Structure formats: C-alpha cells, structure tokens
Amino acid sequence: MDTTECRTFADRLAELLRDEQHAMADFLVALAEFDQRRGWIALGHASLFAFLTQRLGLSKAAAYFRVKAAELIQRHPAVIEPLRDGRLCLTTVASLVRVITTDNQAELLPRFFHRSKQEAKAIAAELLPAASPPRRTVITAVPASTPRTAAAAAETMSQPVFLDEPESTLSAVWQSVSIPVEATPVLWVEPLTASERRVHLTVSPAFLEKLEEARLALSHSLPGATVEDVLSAGLDLLLDRDRKRKGLVANPRPAPVEAPAEPGASYVPAAVRREVWQRDQGRCQWKLDSGGICGSRLRVEIDHVNLKCRGARPVAAELRVLCRAHNDLAAREALGDAVMDRYTRKGRRT
Numbered sequence: 034m035d036t037t038e039c040r041t042f043a044d045r046l047a048e049l050l051r052d053e054q055h056a057m058a059d060f061l062v063a064l065a066e067f068d069q070r071r072g073w074i075a076l077g078h079a080s081l082f083a084f085l086t087q088r089l090g091l092s093k094a095a096a097y098f099r100v101k102a103a104e105l106i107q108r109h110p111a112v113i114e115p116l117r118d119g120r121l122c123l124t125t126v127a128s129l130v131r132v133i134t135t136d137n138q139a140e141l142l143p144r145f146f147h148r149s150k151q152e153a154k155a156i157a158a159e160l161l162p163a164a165s166p167p168r169r170t171v172i173t174a175v176p177a178s179t180p181r182t183a184a185a186a187a188e189t190m191s192q193p194v195f196l197d198e199p200e201s202t203l204s205a206v207w208q209s210v211s212i213p214v215e216a217t218p219v220l221w222v223e224p225l226t227a228s229e230r231r232v233h234l235t236v237s238p239a240f241l242e243k244l245e246e247a248r249l250a251l252s253h254s255l256p257g258a259t260v261e262d263v264l265s266a267g268l269d270l271l272l273d274r275d276r277k278r279k280g281l282v283a284n285p286r287p288a289p290v291e292a293p294a295e296p297g298a299s300y301v302p303a304a305v306r307r308e309v310w311q312r313d314q315g316r317c318q319w320k321l322d323s324g325g326i327c328g329s330r331l332r333v334e335i336d337h338v339n340l341k342c343r344g345a346r347p348v349a350a351e352l353r354v355l356c357r358a359h360n361d362l363a364a365r366e367a368l369g370d371a372v373m374d375r376y377t378r379k380g381r382r383t
C-alpha cells in the first residue's frame with residue numbers, strides 16, 4: 034500500500050469506529066429505558082444482567098459493564114454524549130458510577146475521558162479513600178517453569194471472574210434484601226497453567242488467625258496441609274451442611290409412609306426436598322418469555338407452585354426451586370403488592 038492508500042484506509046477505520054461508538058451509545062440508551070421500565074421482569078428474567086446474558090447471549094463481563102452503563106445513564110444523562118463520541122469508554126463506567134454525583138458531575142466527568150479501566154479505577158479510589166485499599170495475598174506460588182509474559186499477567190489480572198451473577202447487578206425486585214452497591218466481582222483469578230489458578234484475596238487479620246487455627250486443628254488428620262487443603266476441607270463441611278438442608282444426603286432414609294403433616298407450617302419432608310432439588314438441579318425454574326428457565330443458583334429456595342397448597346402435606350409436584358427475586362415475584366403475583374409490601378423494607382418505608 035502506498036501512503037495515499039494507507040490514509041484512505043485509516044479514514045475508513047476512523048469512520049467504522051465512529052459507527053461502532055454511535056451504535057453502542059444507542060444500545061445503552063435503549064437499554065437504560067428498558068431497565069427503567071423493568072422490561073426484563075415481564076420477560077421472566079431475575080435482573081437486567083440475567084436478561085443480557087440469557088436473552089442477548091452476552092458474556093458475564095460484557096453484561097456487567099452494560100448494566101453499569103444503563104444505571105449511569107438513568108442517573109446522569111450527561112454521560113450519553115461522551116459515550117457516543119468515544120470520549121468515555123464502556124469499561125470505565127463501573128468506576129464512574131461509584132463516585133459521580135449531581136454536584137460533582139460537571140467537574141468529574143472530564144477526568145474520566147479517554148481513560149483506561151485501570152486509570153478510571155485509580156481516580157475512583159482517590160475519591161473514595163474510605164474504601165479498603167487493594168492488597169495482595171499470594172496463595173499459590175508461580176512455578177518457575179511456567180512460560181508467562183508480564184503483559185499476559187497484566188491482562189489476566191484485570192479480569193474479574195463472576196462465579197455466578199454478581200450480587201451488585203441484582204436489581205431490587207426484592208426490596209427487603211440489602212443489595213451491596215459496591216461493584217465487586219466475586220474473586221480475582223489469574224490463570225497460570227491449564228490446571229493452576231492464582232486467587233487474589235484481601236483478608237482481615239482475624240481471617241488469618243482463623244486460618245492458622247484451622248490448620249492446627251487439621252494437623253492430625255491432614256499433616257502438612259496447604260492453605261488450599263485447609264480451605265477446601267472447610268468448604269466441604271459447608272457444602273455438606275447445605276446438601277443436608279436440601280435433603281441431598283449420601284444415604285437417604287426412605288420417606289416415611291405416613292409423614293407427619295404439620296398444618297399451617299411450610300414443613301417439607303427431607304425426602305421431598307431431596308426429590309425437588311435433584312429434579313430441578315438446584316436451579317431457579319422460573320419460565321422465561323424466550324423459552325427455557327431462569328436457571329440462577331443464587332439464593333435459591335424451595336417454593337410452593339400454588340401458595341394455597343401451603344399447609345397441606347407437600348409433594349414434589351407442587352414444589353419447585355426458585356431464586357429469591359423470582360420467589361418474591363411469585364409471591365407478589367399470588368398475594369398482591371399490598372400484602373407483600375407489609376413484609377418488605379420498601380413497603381415499610383412508604
């Protein structure tokens with residue numbers, strides 16, 4: 034290519050980039066309106082985040098940034114133009130939304146123009162000195178033989194891992210549940226090799242004391258246990274307890290022929306709970322408008338399909354697994370907002 038050709042090519046690239054930025058801004062403005070009108074509830078999704086991943090097929094990270102942008106646009110429409118002309122990058126909105134206010138908007142917004150995600154984080158951290166500074170605890174050693182470049186490490190380091198839907202994107206269908214506003218992903222995980230991950234974790238001194246105590250407690254049964262061994266043993270206990278709660282024990286007792294009915298109580302016999310958890314695979318069964326189910330494993334509980342059945346001896350066919358948001362929605366549909374508001378913080382406030 035000669036210089037003239039290269040210039041034409043560069044102009045074409047600039048034009049394509051502008052189109053992309055405009056399309057992105059249009060998408061985000063429409064998404065903000067969709068969220069404001071709670072369109073995702075009518076389509077059966079537990080949150081805007083769930084809608085973006087389930088219906089539009091976005092990755093969790095891509096959905097996360099768009100949820101944050103939709104939130105930002107609803108509160109501060111002044112960000113629309115900078116998003117449209119490319120001054121404001123989508124990956125910086127999660128930091129911006131934490132610190133922007135109506136009072137500081139005019140002064141603060143330009144500080145985020147043409148910034149990278151990390152630079153935006155630094156600005157937000159500076160403005161929120163009360164927030165805990167990021168500290169690193171290296172849990173696994175890096176094998177010397179692992180071929181890695183500093184650039185590759187920096188790239189993977191900046192990737193939050195969402196084990197499931199981040200709690201910070203859970204929309205407040207269930208108003209009485211306190212939803213953390215802090216935009217924290219579940220864990221920071223750095224892939225080292227095919228079979229090894231490094232976890233970055235900020236902990237308190239009390240946690241380290243507890244960890245040491247657990248290591249000593251395990252020194253008979255697990256001599257020379259690594260941190261991973263100790264934490265893993267603890268997690269096994271926790272998961273065991275959870276499985277018992279769900280009736281998923283290894284050697285279940287057969288269901289009694291005549292299980293004691295407890296009128297008025299929402300008692301579900303262990304055998305029935307086990308059947309429901311296994312059938313529903315521990316996932317929310319709420320039907321989506323687009324087909325399929327919500328599928329969330331976050332704050333799931335057993336729900337009576339028909340609330341009027343409550344109090345009778347429950348059978349698996351009358352029960353299903355629902356996430357908290359959909360459990361609340363089901364209750365609102367069955368009992369009405371007036372009744373439900375009596376039990377929620379939102380209702381008590383108003």
Ligand SMILES: [Zn+2]
Nearest residue numbers: 317327356359
């Ligand atoms: Zn659900």
